[in-house]
């Protein structure tokens with residue numbers, strides 16, 4: 001099938017001397033092709049126009065997209081801003097640290113970071129909290145015999161992130177419903193009428209924020225309790241310029257969002273790769289039998305190199321955040337190119353993650369590239385988590401929960417004498433924007 005591009009728009013145009021990719025539709029621009037076929041769109045644009053071109057993101061406007069590895073340095077540049085994220089999704093990211101720069105960003109980030117580093121996660125007992133939840137879920141999969149994988153991993157991740165926040169199990173169904181409505185804000189047309197996604201999404205956000213405020217109040221009343229929200233509240237209250245509760249609540253909501261879709265997608269891809277590559281499954285089972293139990297502390301993860309390599313290679317081949325957006329605050333240079341002040345930029349992590357300039361045999365899924373390496377992990381090896389001041393705050397948490405998941409899956413299925421098997425095609429129905437995930441309909445059998 002050809003790409004979802006407008007056949008009536010074939011004209012070659014330039015903006016600031018940089019070519020615009022032909023094929024944009026009115027109103028939605030190149031979004032249909034970005035969402036359904038981003039890798040092919042980037043390859044075709046590179047082949048026909050070179051490594052710099054404009055893509056039309058519909059309501060978000062034109063973004064200058066660069067496939068030059070030098071573009072990665074823009075993520076660390078002091079004159080490049082993240083404010084564009086708030087312009088694109090004000091309802092979700094307004095007031096959150098991911099859309100801020102400079103001191104405001106650093107202050108909010110510093111207050112949260114410690115809780116998400118290996119020491120903070122270990123002290124809060126997050127690994128012990130997660131292990132039984134993951135084990136129970138994969139046991140259910142074994143008993144059922146087959147599952148729709150992305151729906152299952154999405155549910156599991158929601159459960160984990162809610163338990164991280166200390167949301168009582170009996171309240172989960174209500175949170176679940178509101179969270180799904182909140183997500184509609186990502187795609188809601190700007191029409192605020194009863195029953196439409198914007199109105200429902202805003203109501204869900206207000207519901208969630210009101211409850212998060214209660215958690216914050218409770219955390220202050222019981223300051224001696226441990227847990228992520230308690231740690232964040234005390235860090236916020238200790239910071240030099242005490243930050244407002246609005247900032248705190250918006251950033252707790254950001255953690256809910258940041259920690260869900262990305263990890264659920266990666267977990268689903270891990271199962272798909274294990275199902276379609278029997279050798280991978282055998283290596284993982286061997287490791288799981290050797291360690292004998294689901295690891296609970298970061299210090300234990302070194303015992304699970306195969307699971308760690310699976311986590312890193314799955315993310316390299318299927319990065320959950322395929323592109324980052326930024327705005328140039330001043331005129332910048334990118335190689336020979338001049339980027340005018342105010343230019344909105346797209347930095348496609350997906351392209352670099354699978355680029356022959358950065359990885360040997362980039363199209364091959366190879367655990368060996370991680371298992372046989374002798375040097376430590378470099379920033380370019382974890383590009384899927386971004387780089388620079390906004391590098392992902394949940395990296396250590398994602399690493400812990402995904403390795404826990406791999407070991408739990410291998411132990412549970414091996415004990416029952418079954419292995420994962422792919423029951424449907426993988427290529428159709430993939431999505432690449434705003435986050436990437438495999439098709440919602442892929443089924444995995446355990447037999």
Ligand code: HEM
Nearest residue numbers: 097098258259262263320321384385386390392393394398
């Ligand atoms: C496989 C899992 C994950 C992937 C691939 C991922 C990817 C990313 C990327 C690419 C960024 C950079 C955004 C930018 O520069 O604009 C980011 C930022 C962020 N992530 Fe993650 N993430 C993952 C898991 C998590 C988890 C589990 C959490 C927390 C519970 C989390 C919380 C955040 C936060 C708060 C930021 C904003 C940091 C800042 O702006 O300073 N992420 N993530």
